[in-house]
Amino acid sequence: MTTAPMSGRKAQAARNDELILRAARAVFTADPGAPIAAVAERAGVGISALYRRYPSKEALLQKLCGDGLRLYIEVAEKALEDHGDPWEAFAGYMRGIVDADTNSLTIRLAGTFQPTEELYRDAARASDLALQVYGRAVEAGVLRPDVTAADIALLFEQLASVKLGDDERTSQLRHRYLTLMLDALRRPPAHRPLPGPPPEDMELAARWTP
Known part of the structure; x- marks a missing residue:
């Protein structure tokens, strides 16, 4: 059609x-x-x-966060549909959420507007899917058992706080640190080459230039 x-x-x-x-x-x-x-x-x-x-501004913020939640749900559902290697399914979920950058909205907009009933429902759905992705990785024995789903949520927020240079450089650095995190989360631990070059002193110093 x-x-x-x-x-x-x-x-x-x-x-x-x-x-x-x-x-x-x-x-x-x-x-x-x-x-x-x-x-x-x-x-x-x-x-x-x-x-x-x-x-209103409220309506615009509700739309932004609604779109972010639906994108989060889409990434999580895709991970749960992946019945191949359990670690790769989990790692793919982590990469997908970092690329979606929904946590930038959480960090900056949480508590700044009144959520709708639809947003509450989507948030509950996203939380349930995140628990399923997490639980499946633990059950498969590929995720260290002392890490909780709440830990994962805050790791996403830490990665979303990385902003340096333009969007491409920011994405490159976020994936660099995500790789470090994934190696620490994996059971047994893994040590893979980190993607992208490390930040240079001049990049860090440039943030202080008006």
Whole structure:
């Protein structure tokens, strides 16, 4: 079945929505207290176009976190559908969550808006899936038994706090440290080459340059 192409107006609305959501994520993960006008400015759309789609900052934050939860659920479900090597299924889940970067939203936006009933349901679903992924790895004997699911959740937040250079460099470094974490989590321990070069002193020092 072929999907009919969107009309020009609908296609423009879809493009605007994508621009708004991308801008909102960047603005609010940098400063949760930023006004909604900052999102419109970054997205390059009029404030009226933004308000037509999202009548309030609260609605925009709910949309961002809803999309993040659904992406988390998708990654976890994919891991549970993988019936191959149990360690690789778990490691794939960890990499998928790091790539999805849903924890940047958790770190910056938790407690800044009122979740909807749908968000509560999706959060419960995501938590249940995370426990299943964790439990399966423990049961298979590939994950060290003294690590809890809550430990894993906070490891994701630690990785999400790594931000250096542009998006590509940030992703490279997050995967470098994820590899270190996975080697420490694995049973028996593993020691693999770390991806990407380590951060240089000049990169760390650049953060202090206005």
